[in-house]
Amino acid sequence: MRKTFVHFFTIADYEEEEAWLSQKHSEGWKFVKLTPPCFYVFEECEPEDVVYRMDYKNAGETEDYLQMMRDFGWEYFAKCLGWLYFRKKAEGTAEERELFSDDASRAEMAAQVARTRLIPMCVIFLCCILPNFFISLNGQPFGGWRLAATIVFGALFAFYEFLLIYCGAKLARIRRKYRG
Secondary structure, three states, X not given: OEEEEEOOOOOOOHHHHHHHHHHHHHOOEEEEEEEOOOEEEEEEOOOOOEEEEEEEOOOOOOXXXXXXXXXXXXXXXXXXXXXXXXXXXXXXXXXXXXXXXXXXXXXXXXXXXXXXXXXXXXXXXXXXXXXXXXXXXXXXXXXXXXXXHHHHHHHHHHHHHHHHHHHHHHHHHHHHHHHO
């Protein structure tokens, strides 16, 4: 039996996403795939303690990398928007339950997410949403399509502003946490 859950995580919420996926597996739902932006497909399974981990490669993964992960006992099973999804039974030491062997690698992943996802979001915000929002505010007469455009661009303005502040601050905290 398959079941789809709707859950939204930002680019900075990957640690929470890992915990949520592990929890679902312990409840008898094995993660199968993600359809962006927030549709998680699960298969019914025996409840067990499984660790889910994510890595962000943005098309940089190689067969050697995937083989190294398999050699360490990780099952690679899904990819979505640059994120690679791995899982394995929660056995062994705490270090064996981690995808990365050191904090510097964790901090670098957060920096890579910021460079390849957060910076493009800033460019879209500054070059597309912000100018169009101000253009829609300044036009005359104010009604009809202009009102609709102002509402749409105002909503996009607020959404992007929230995402940029939230994700930027959270990715910076993650980098500081792992830099020590």
